[in-house]
Amino acid sequence: xxxxxxxxxxxxxxxxxxxxxxxxxxxxxxxxxxxxxxxxxxxxxxxxxxxxxxxxxxxxxx
Numbered sequence: 001x002x003x004x005x006x007x008x009x010x011x012x013x014x015x016x017x018x019x020x021x022x023x024x025x026x027x028x029x030x031x032x033x034x035x036x037x038x039x040x041x042x043x044x045x046x047x048x049x050x051x052x053x054x055x056x057x058x059x060x061x062x
Contacts, residue, residue: 028057
């Protein structure tokens with residue numbers, strides 16, 4: 001049985017559009033989005049690396 005709600009993360013090697021298409025292929029539609037910064041440590045200081053983007057997918061057809 002599939003979960004009715006699941007979070008999909010945009011991978012480093014894919015675009016937002018590719019992530020949304022992946023969600024659609026798995027039977028989910030986007031109903032929310034969140035972003036959070038990703039940092040790494042350089043010389044003992046946190047340095048911005050990239051933005052992590054996630055979409056909340058709701059199972060279609062229910």
